[in-house]
Amino acid sequence: MRLTESLPKIQIQNPIVKRGSIQFNGFDEIKNSAMILASHIDNVKVTEENVKDSKRLLAAVNNEVKKLESQRIQIKNEMLIPYQTFESQVKEIVNIVKSADEKVRMQVRELEEAERDEKKISVKAIFDKRIQMYDFKNLFTFDDFLKPKYLNKTMSLTKVEAAMVKWLTQVEEDLSAIELMDHSDEVLAEYQATQNLAISVKAVQNRHALLESNKKVTFNEQTKILQATKYIYTLNNPKDARMLEMFMETNNIKFEKVEK
Secondary structure: OOHHHHOOOOOOOOOOOOOOOOOOOOHHHHHHHHHHHHHHHHHOOOOOOOHHHHHHHHHHHHHHHHHHHHHHHHHHHHHHHHHHHHHHHHHHHHHHHHHHHHHHHHHHHHHHHHHHHHHHHHHHHHHHHHHOOOOOOOOOOHHHHOOHHHHOOOOOHHHHHHHHHHHHHHHHHHHHHHHOOOOHHHHHHHHHHHOOHHHHHHHHHHHHHHHHHHHHHHHHHHHHHHHHOOOOOOOOOHHHHHHHHHHHHHOOOOOOOOOO
16 A cells, blocks of 8 residues: 555645625715815914914814724724634644655655665776776776766666766777877876866867967067177277177177277
């Protein structure tokens, strides 16, 4: 017998709602009196003579309005009592079911994680066995291959192993190609991190292009410095001066003679 067959079902019965009724006797008469009174107040011009009467009139009107507003609030609260009781009852039922639901969901998650852990052990056993047949067994680990989707229920061990064989074959082909490349050690280091041959090659090419660019900049700067440097030799013996001139002329060395 299934677990669900032995449990009671929650059958929702529509609550019986009796709409409340409020009889506001004399509404039309009170409204009419209020409109007349409001019109009178609007048209009253307050002067020193009638200011006290005006204040008393306003006080009396506001007092009656406050009484009416107080009755409204009281009636509203009384009308809400049945709803508030109903709301409390519904929340109590929801909390009971929600608490049980959370416990079951937690158990389901724990069970699924246990199943994933067991499957991970099985997949690793297959990996450890297969990678021994490859020369790069010390370059890549099980974690380099593993993807979360391989532990899902929807992917069988057979499909995971097929994906593993494909991955191992691809790595073997890529490593063979890397061996023939310039800067192969650097490309290999990049490949271990990315597992993407194109990205690894591009990264190394960009790095060396930057190094070459920096070398050119450095060389040009040094050349500018040498070109801007002047060397001054002071010779007091005319014979020595003439011999130095002949040496520089013979070796095509540019110089400027300054006699003092």
